[in-house]
Amino acid sequence: MFFVLIAVTEDGIYTQADQADTKRFYRCPVCLKPVVLKKGRYKIAHFSHQRIIDCHKSTYKTESPAHLKGKHMLYDLARPYKVDMEYYLSDIEQIPDILINRRLALELQLSVIPVDAIERRSAGYRKLGIKVIWIADEHALNKQTATLRLTAFQKALVQSARMQLYSFDSDLEKFYCYQLTDIQSDLSIGYVRTEIHAIRDFLQAGRMSSSAAVMTAGQKSAYIRQCLQKKDVREPTLSALYQLRIHHGGLPSAVGIVVPLQFFVRTHPVAWQCQLLLELKSGIFEMARFAEKLEFYGMTQTNNELTAELIKQYREAYKRLCVQ
Secondary structure: OOOEOEEEEOOOOEEEHHHOOOOOOEEOOOOOOEEEEEOOOOOOOEEEEOOHHHOHHHHOOOOOHHHHHHHHHHHHHOOOOOEEEOOOEOOOOEOOOEEEOOOEEEEEOOOOOOHHHHHHHHHHHHHOOOEEEEEEEHHHOEEEOOEEEOOHHHHHOOEOOOOEEEEEEOOOOEEEEEEEEEEOOOOOEEEEEEEEOOHHHHHOOOOOOOOOEEOOHHHHHHHHHHHHHOOOOOOHHHHHHHHHOOOOOOOOOOOOEEOHHHHHEOOOHHHHHHHHHHHHHHOOOOHHHHHHOOOEOOOOOOHHHHHHHHHHHHHHHHHHHOOO
């Protein structure tokens, strides 16, 4: 189910449902078809279409009570600015939850959708010069003492430039900022969580730590066991180790270094580092071709740029951690 929370009067004035007059005539701001104001003691004030299938918004996204609660809270936080709720951007056919000064979109994404949908919508906002901040479901985050284990979907919601993830706790009615810090040897990531009290808190400066971690022998062995279980002589990591004349039971210190940018790389560090060592030893390394062998999570940088920075971080970490 979804709700229309903003409608347009005959005078062209945008009006929130909770402030609307039941005696007035309203139209949907997206399809311009008539809508009916629904108010009640136990229901959220909203507008209803006569034929919802006629409206583009009906195919856009569904909204839970938690989503509606969060959207109203964001709107209240943004009142000091020029703020719009559910403003239809016709050029890209997108409806941000909250649009501030026509330059910043706030999107509550409490349900899981395909990563490419996040990337597609983010690209749409960039096309219009609008920054977007995605907000995850606090209850869905996998917190382990001082670290997070994020899914591919949750990683797509991270503000990559500042390495920050935002969340909403619908029970406590609070927004949080997770400043992501050090990536761990088990590929989880450290964080510092702060509560958000104002819109400016969504824009606070921050960056990820530049430190790297070294996987333990047990962590490396666990990945090698996964490779062996495939029982395929063409398995890339085992094949690279064979050509390097390295036994899989004794990986060198140059393999298993976890650099900060590993956060955005799906390919396991043991896998891509074995392949990198093989190509460097064979004299056939080319950045663009190597980038094609890596799998990435969504990010604004191109794969070639990300690969170049990944290898730079790896070389610096190797010199710092492994060269005596």
